[in-house]
Each structure stands twice: as structure tokens, then as C-alpha cells.
Amino acid sequence: MSAPEVQDYVGFDTITQQMERKFLKRGFNLNVILVGESGMGKSTLVNSIFSTHLVDSQGRRTAQEVIRKTTEISPVTQTLEENGVRVRLTIIDTPGFGDQCNNEGCWVPVIKYIKDQHAAYLARELKPFRDRIINDTRVHACLYFLNPGSRGLRPLDVEVLKRLTEVTNVIPVIAKSDSMTTDERTLFKRRVKEEMAFHRISVYPYACDDDVDEDRALNASIRDLIPFAVVGSEETIDVDGTVVRGRRHGWGVINIFDEAHCDFVHLRNFMLRTHLSDLIEVTAQRHYEQFRTSQLRQIKELRDQQSAAAAAGAVPPGAVVAQQQPPSAPLPHQPMAQA
Ligand SMILES: Nc1nc2c(ncn2[C@@H]2O[C@H](COP(=O)(O)OP(=O)(O)O)[C@@H](O)[C@H]2O)c(=O)[nH]1
Ligand SMILES: [Mg+2]
Incomplete structure (x- = not known):
């Protein structure tokens, strides 16, 4: 009797196609x-980056604006499509940031919004019966617009950037950079880099994530460009x-x-072509993970205190019952009601 034919090829090398198909079917959020x-020029820049790829709910391409005037923190979601890949893009505009005479605490609603999204995700993750796919509203990137009229980082920028970089991937840009000469731009960039180093503000991409030589070279060239000197426009002109x-x-x-005119193309390639999936990954692995760890630690400390108090007989029996509930409800950072 002859031996059965041995099939050497198993086919697990198709895993990339399998993953790709699944990923394409599901789409993703940015x-x-x-x-x-x-x-x-926040709205203008965002429209310049994304508007050519917008599609409406029926799948038609539209030239409609992503967002215009804003009076409160308002997320607006649109669908983008390129070669069958669909991205649900949510732009969260923050109106009049830093416009007041007294800007003390103006960053609070922004930081709260970002943490709220982390908290909402954690609450859904901790549910006894989790959704198979959690709708990801976590903020993957923050475009921070520096005023071209300032000579570098203002004290307000330092305050805000310190806080923002702790909770999300910050990408600083010099707004309306057409108002500067090339020498002024170079000087501005150098100052901002020096000031960020001095204040230990670390913006995306992070040096510790440079895994291979390829990343290192690419990220070094990006760090060199940061802050990106951008110019936005929604107009087409015949030259x-x-x-x-x-x-x-x-x-x-x-x-x-035109690269000789501004860094717009570099910023767009960086966000959409080379670092899109990394922005999403780093959000989950770095920022969300930090939030999650600190929240769960706080819950544990709270429970330990309650247990100690209960053991000492200082807590009425009702409080001990509360302590036995699953951890989904009593998150120390409570999210706002989700839409
Ligand atoms: N010079 C110059 N003007 C710009 C630029 N981007 C936008 N603007 C103009 O600045 C004004 C405010 O832009 P807008 O995008 O609404 O600013 P936002 O309030 O930050 O969203 C508009 O008149 C734009 O045409 C730019 O890169 N350079
Ligand atoms: Mg706007």
C-alpha cells in the first residue's frame, strides 16, 4: 500500500490576506x-487634507465641507474611501481655544473629552457581556495649531501641550505658515523643538517606538520637520x-x-500614508493603556480601603454589598453620556 501523498503547503501564509479582508470588511475609525x-485655519486645513476623499451615506463622493463654525466641542463623522478601504473619520473641533483674556483652564474641556472617550471604551470593555466590536471613539491624533505670530511656544502652549501629550498623540503645526519668511520658519521650528525638549514635551512619533532601522530613519526625518509649517486652502487656482x-x-x-512652499504634503503623507495604523495602535497601547491601568488601580485601592474599613467594623453592611459589584460601574473617571 502506498503512503498518502504529503501536502507540504499548508497555506498559513495567506493570513495577511485573511486579515486584510477582515479589516477591509470592518473598516476602521480615525x-x-x-x-x-x-x-x-483649522477647518481649512482639515478640509484640505480630507475633502477629496469624502463619500456620503449613499457612497457618493461629495465636496461638502467636513466642518465649519463651531461653538462647542463637536465631533463630526464622515466616511472616506480609497480603493475600497473605508475610514470613518471623526473630526473633533474645539472652538475659540485660548481666545479669552484669561485662558486659565481653557484646556480642561479638551482633556476631559479625550479622557471621556477612554473611559467610555473601558466601561464597554469591562461589561460582563462585551460587544464583539467596540466602537472606537478614542482620540488618535491631536493637530495642535501654533500661532505664526508668536516667536515660539507661548506659556499657554506649554501648559496645554504638557497636558495634551499625556493623553494623546500630538502633532504640532505652524498655522498659516505663508505669513512667514523661510528664515522665520526655520527659526520658529528650531525654537519650538528646543522649548519642547526643555519642558520635556514629547510629541508623536515617540523615540521609544522606533523599532527597526527603517522606522528610525523615517521618524527622524519627520521629527526634523516638526512642527509642520502648513498652509491650507479650499480653492483651486489655474496657474x-x-x-x-x-x-x-x-x-x-x-x-x-508644493514641498518648496510648505509642509502640507509631508503632513498628509505622515498622517495618512505612513503612520495611520501606528497612530491607532499607539493610542491603544500607550495612552489608553496608561488610562486603563490608573483607573483599575484606583478601583482596587478604593476596594482595599472599603475592605479594611469593613473588617474594622467601620462601614455599614450596605457598603460591603456595593464593594462586591463588578468593576464596570464605579470607574473613577466617569464619561459623559455617549451619543
Ligand atoms: N493666509 C492663510 N490664510 C488661511 C490659511 N488657512 C485658512 N486661512 C484663512 O483663515 C480664515 C479662517 O480659517 P478657518 O479654517 O475657518 O479657521 P478656524 O477658525 O481655525 O477653523 C479663512 O479666511 C481662511 O481662508 C492659511 O494657511 N494661510
Ligand atoms: Mg473652524
Whole structure:
């Protein structure tokens, strides 16, 4: 009797295709928060980055704006599509940030919003019967707009950036950089880098995540560009028969896609082409993980205190019953009601 034919090829190398198919079917969420004074070109920049890929609920491409005037922290979700890949993009605008005479505490609602999303995710994760897929509203990136009129980081920027970098991936940009000369831009970038180093503000991408030489080289070139000097425009202009997206000045046209004019293309490639999945991954592994650990530790400490008090007979029996509940309800950071 002959031996059965041995099939050497098993086929587990198709795992990448299997994962890709699953990933494409599910799609994914990208949540970006905009922080900066009003009039800094936040909405214009976001529309410049994303608008050409917007599709409406029927799957049609639309040229509609992502977002316009804002009076409160307002997330707006749109669907983007490219070659069959769908991204649910949520832009969270923060209105008039730092516009007041007294800006003390103006960052509080922004930080609260970001932590609320972490808390909501944790609460859903800790439910006894978890949803198979948790809708991810965690903020993956914060575009922080620096005023081109300032000579570097203002005290308010330092305060806000210190707090923001603790909870999310911050990408600083110099707003309306067409208002600066190239020398001013270079000087501004250098100052901002020095000040961030001095105040120990670490923005995305983080040096500790440079796993392989390839990442190291790419991330070094990105760190060199940071803060990205951007120019936004929603207008297309005809320049000698070529249509460009840009801004017309008396002396000529700024083409926002021209690397010699600004860093717009670098920022867009960085966010969407090279670091999109890393932004999402780092959010889960670094920022959310830190939040989760601190929340669960606080819950444990609270329970230990209650147990100690109960053992000493200082807590009435009702309180001991509360302590036996699952940890989903008593999160120390309570999220706002979710839509
Ligand atoms: N010079 C210049 N003006 C810009 C730029 N981006 C936007 N603007 C203009 O600045 C004004 C405010 O822009 P907007 O995007 O609404 O600012 P937001 O309040 O930060 O969202 C508009 O008139 C824009 O046309 C830019 O990069 N350079
Ligand atoms: Mg706006």
C-alpha cells in the first residue's frame, strides 16, 4: 500500500490576506481633534487634507465641507474611501481655544473629552457581556495649531501641550505658515523643538517606538520637520493651464502641494500614508493603556480601603454589598453620556 501523498503547503501564509479582508470588511475609525485659536485655519486645513476623499451615506463622493463654525466641542463623522478601504473619520473641533483674556483652564474641556472617550471604551470593555466590536471613539491624533505670530511656544502652549501629550498623540503645526519668511520658519521650528525638549514635551512619533532601522530613519526625518509649517486652502487656482490647490497672493500663487512652499504634503503623507495604523495602535497601547491601568488601580485601592474599613467594623453592611459589584460601574473617571 502506498503512503498518502504529503501536502507540504499548508497555506498559513495567506493570513495577511485573511486579515486584510477582515479589516477591509470592518473598516476602521480615525478620530482627530483640532486644538488652536479660532481663525488659525483649522477647518481649512482639515478640509484640505480630507475633502477629496469624502463619500456620503449613499457612497457618493461629495465636496461638502467636513466642518465649519463651531461653538462647542463637536465631533463630526464622515466616511472616506480609497480603493475600497473605508475610514470613518471623526473630526473633533474645539472652538475659540485660548481666545479669552484669561485662558486659565481653557484646556480642561479638551482633556476631559479625550479622557471621556477612554473611559467610555473601558466601561464597554469591562461589561460582563462585551460587544464583539467596540466602537472606537478614542482620540488618535491631536493637530495642535501654533500661532505664526508668536516667536515660539507661548506659556499657554506649554501648559496645554504638557497636558495634551499625556493623553494623546500630538502633532504640532505652524498655522498659516505663508505669513512667514523661510528664515522665520526655520527659526520658529528650531525654537519650538528646543522649548519642547526643555519642558520635556514629547510629541508623536515617540523615540521609544522606533523599532527597526527603517522606522528610525523615517521618524527622524519627520521629527526634523516638526512642527509642520502648513498652509491650507479650499480653492483651486489655474496657474498657466495647471490647476492647483492654493492661495493667490498679489505676488503669485502658493501651491499647498508644493514641498518648496510648505509642509502640507509631508503632513498628509505622515498622517495618512505612513503612520495611520501606528497612530491607532499607539493610542491603544500607550495612552489608553496608561488610562486603563490608573483607573483599575484606583478601583482596587478604593476596594482595599472599603475592605479594611469593613473588617474594622467601620462601614455599614450596605457598603460591603456595593464593594462586591463588578468593576464596570464605579470607574473613577466617569464619561459623559455617549451619543
Ligand atoms: N493666509 C492663510 N490664510 C488661511 C490659511 N488657512 C485658512 N486661512 C484663512 O483663515 C480664515 C479662517 O480659517 P478657518 O479654517 O475657518 O479657521 P478656524 O477658525 O481655525 O477653523 C479663512 O479666511 C481662511 O481662508 C492659511 O494657511 N494661510
Ligand atoms: Mg473652524
